[in-house]
Amino acid sequence: MQAKDPASQLIGGARNALAWWLTARLPDRHDAFRESFLRRAVVTITLLGLLSFAASLWVFQDEWRPLSFPTLHIYALVTCFAAGIAVYHGRFTLASWLLVALVLIGAGGVMLLSRQNGSVAGILLAVPIFCMVPLVATMVLAHTWIIPISLVSTIGYALTQFVIPVGDFEIEGLRIDHTLVPVTLLLLFEGILLRQLRMEFDARLTEMRKSVTEIERAKQQADIARQQAEADRRRAEDADRAKSQFLANISHELRTPLNAIIGYDEAMLAGMAGRFTDQQHGLLQRIQYNARRLLTLINDVLDLSKIESGAQEVYWAPVDPTHVIRTTADSLRSLAEDKGISLEIVTDLSTPPLVVSDVNKLEQIIVNLLSNAIKFTEAGGIRVTTCGMDGATWQIVVADTGIGIPPDAQKTIFDPFRQVDGSLRRRHQGTGLGLSITKRLVEMLEGTISVASEPGDGSTFTVRFPLHRDAVTPGEIHER
Amino acid sequence: MTQARRLSVLVVDGDPFMREIFGLILTHHDVPHHCVANAREALAYLKHNRVSVVVVDCSPPHSESDNCALAQQLRAGDLAHGAKLVATSIYDARPALSERGFDGFIPKPFDIGQVVPYLSRLVEKTTGVI
Numbered sequence: 001m002q003a004k005d006p007a008s009q010l011i012g013g014a015r016n017a018l019a020w021w022l023t024a025r026l027p028d029r030h031d032a033f034r035e036s037f038l039r040r041a042v043v044t045i046t047l048l049g050l051l052s053f054a055a056s057l058w059v060f061q062d063e064w065r066p067l068s069f070p071t072l073h074i075y076a077l078v079t080c081f082a083a084g085i086a087v088y089h090g091r092f093t094l095a096s097w098l099l100v101a102l103v104l105i106g107a108g109g110v111m112l113l114s115r116q117n118g119s120v121a122g123i124l125l126a127v128p129i130f131c132m133v134p135l136v137a138t139m140v141l142a143h144t145w146i147i148p149i150s151l152v153s154t155i156g157y158a159l160t161q162f163v164i165p166v167g168d169f170e171i172e173g174l175r176i177d178h179t180l181v182p183v184t185l186l187l188l189f190e191g192i193l194l195r196q197l198r199m200e201f202d203a204r205l206t207e208m209r210k211s212v213t214e215i216e217r218a219k220q221q222a223d224i225a226r227q228q229a230e231a232d233r234r235r236a237e238d239a240d241r242a243k244s245q246f247l248a249n250i251s252h253e254l255r256t257p258l259n260a261i262i263g264y265d266e267a268m269l270a271g272m273a274g275r276f277t278d279q280q281h282g283l284l285q286r287i288q289y290n291a292r293r294l295l296t297l298i299n300d301v302l303d304l305s306k307i308e309s310g311a312q313e314v315y316w317a318p319v320d321p322t323h324v325i326r327t328t329a330d331s332l333r334s335l336a337e338d339k340g341i342s343l344e345i346v347t348d349l350s351t352p353p354l355v356v357s358d359v360n361k362l363e364q365i366i367v368n369l370l371s372n373a374i375k376f377t378e379a380g381g382i383r384v385t386t387c388g389m390d391g392a393t394w395q396i397v398v399a400d401t402g403i404g405i406p407p408d409a410q411k412t413i414f415d416p417f418r419q420v421d422g423s424l425r426r427r428h429q430g431t432g433l434g435l436s437i438t439k440r441l442v443e444m445l446e447g448t449i450s451v452a453s454e455p456g457d458g459s460t461f462t463v464r465f466p467l468h469r470d471a472v473t474p475g476e477i478h479e480r
Numbered sequence: 481m482t483q484a485r486r487l488s489v490l491v492v493d494g495d496p497f498m499r500e501i502f503g504l505i506l507t508h509h510d511v512p513h514h515c516v517a518n519a520r521e522a523l524a525y526l527k528h529n530r531v532s533v534v535v536v537d538c539s540p541p542h543s544e545s546d547n548c549a550l551a552q553q554l555r556a557g558d559l560a561h562g563a564k565l566v567a568t569s570i571y572d573a574r575p576a577l578s579e580r581g582f583d584g585f586i587p588k589p590f591d592i593g594q595v596v597p598y599l600s601r602l603v604e605k606t607t608g609v610i
Contacts, residue, residue, distance in 0.1 A: 252539060255570040255588075256495055262589040263501035270592050272508045295589065360574060
């Protein structure tokens with residue numbers, strides 16, 4: 001790496017310091033602050049520049065040369081105007097560097113004045129006094145110190161002009177002592193400007209710090225809220241687990257003795273405990289009927305709880321839908337025949353030979369829909385149709401000629417504990433959970449269920465499932 | 481009475497009432513049987529006896545209880561001597577139980593008239609899937 005000479009290092013250091021002063025305090029994310037600051041700076045410098053320009057024309061009566069006092073003022077004004085344009089267009093970094101250029105032009109003016117006075121000491125004093133002292137004061141001291149420092153600089157500079165011999169004082173016919181007033185006044189103006197800038201900085205910095213503090217506080221509060229939410233979530237999960245465990249336990253404890261009751265009763269009905277009179281046989285049948293009703297009720301409530309708590313698992317496997325529908329419907333055929341209604345199974349040619357599904361849940365869906373249809377149909381019959389749809393889905397349609405469902409009840413028919421009306425529930429003895437469970441089972445199998453019905457004309461339930469064709473390979477079907 | 485000559489059953493059920501009901505059914509059909517309460521007793525029985533079907537209560541089916549793991553134990557050590565393994569449960573979990581190595585499934589509550597015919601069919605078949 002090439003070593004830099006001390007002069008370059010000095011210039012680089014100074015440049016970096018200026019850049020830090022003008023830009024590091026004005027990060028891009030605070031554009032509103034930068035814009036406000038730069039606008040004020042440009043306006044103030046422009047006014048100051050115009051004043052100084054007028055003073056230079058009136059006091060110095062200098063010539064219009066490339067490096068004379070009036071031309072330097074023109075450069076300064078143009079630079080200031082350019083900074084204003086840059087601010088207007090949101091080019092804040094460019095505007096900041098133009099302000100740096102303004103400071104350098106100002107320094108150049110001071111050097112020029114001193115050179116014209118023929119004093120090397122003047123140059124050596126003017127540059128630090130005009131630029132460095134107020135600059136350092138602005139950066140290091142509080143804003144209340146800037147005006148006093150500027151005054152000290154002004155007086156100090158004025159005194160040097162009297163104390164240090166500078167030779168020929170004539171500048172274009174004007175004596176140097178006449179120039180002291182506006183030059184020192186410029187120092188004062190510079191101090192006022194820098195004080196304003198520093199105050200602006202301090203105010204904005206305080207605002208920013210306040211904002212940062214508020215953000216930090218908000219973050220802390222958000223952290224606390226997040227921890228609280230996390231703790232609440234854990235508590236809810238624990239409670240949910242406890243509820244699931246309770247349901248599992250209660251399910252076991254309720255169903256086990258009930259199964260024993262049903263078993264003993266069936267054994268007696270089957271004559272395994274001797275002969276009974278017709279009346280005793282009838283009473284045993286009533287025990288059987290009511291025990292099975294109670295078991296269905298318990299199973300429904302527990303099934304719904306399990307589904308809603310997400311405890312139900314889906315066992316995906318290739319399934320022959322026609323076979324499942326036929327065997328399930330056949331198991332319920334006797335119920336339909338007891339009521340004197342027909343049960344027809346229609347398998348369309350488009351029905352896929354294999355689908356990916358959960359055979360138990362599919363069976364339960366068909367059982368629930370068919371049981372409902374049988375329950376609410378007094379005459380006519382039930383038709384179960386299966387078919388493939390658009391190559392991506394397949395559907396089961398269960399249509400009956402039953403009592404139908406009024407339009408307003410169709411909206412809530414899949415809600416838990418709903419039947420069309422209470423009198424029907426008493427008449428047909430259901431929990432009102434069947435369709436709710438069916439809907440949830442259909443959703444677990446990624447399907448949809450809908451109903452179309454007219455009171456008195458029967459109901460049609462349509463269940464549609466995705467085909468999952470890619471997952472099915474011939475030969476995987478489970479024989480049941 | 482129906483008599484299933486080839487059928488002999490070992491019932492493994494923790495509920496004494498269900499063991500009694502199984503006993504009533506199997507006695508009614510003249511099926512030789514033995515009822516035990518748990519897997520340990522079942523393994524002890526099978527050490528000295530042979531049956532054609534072992535009916536195991538798996539309630540709940542997902543638990544790691546001795547009963548649910550019995551099928552795997554019997555298969556691993558060929559302790560059942562070719563007996564068919566049938567799960568029975570108040571939970572309808574055929575796929576889960578099939579994965580655990582059971583050949584058949586009887587859901588509770590069962591139709592008393594169907595138990596022995598079902599077990600007989602299972603024994604006569606060379607292979608069986610739930």
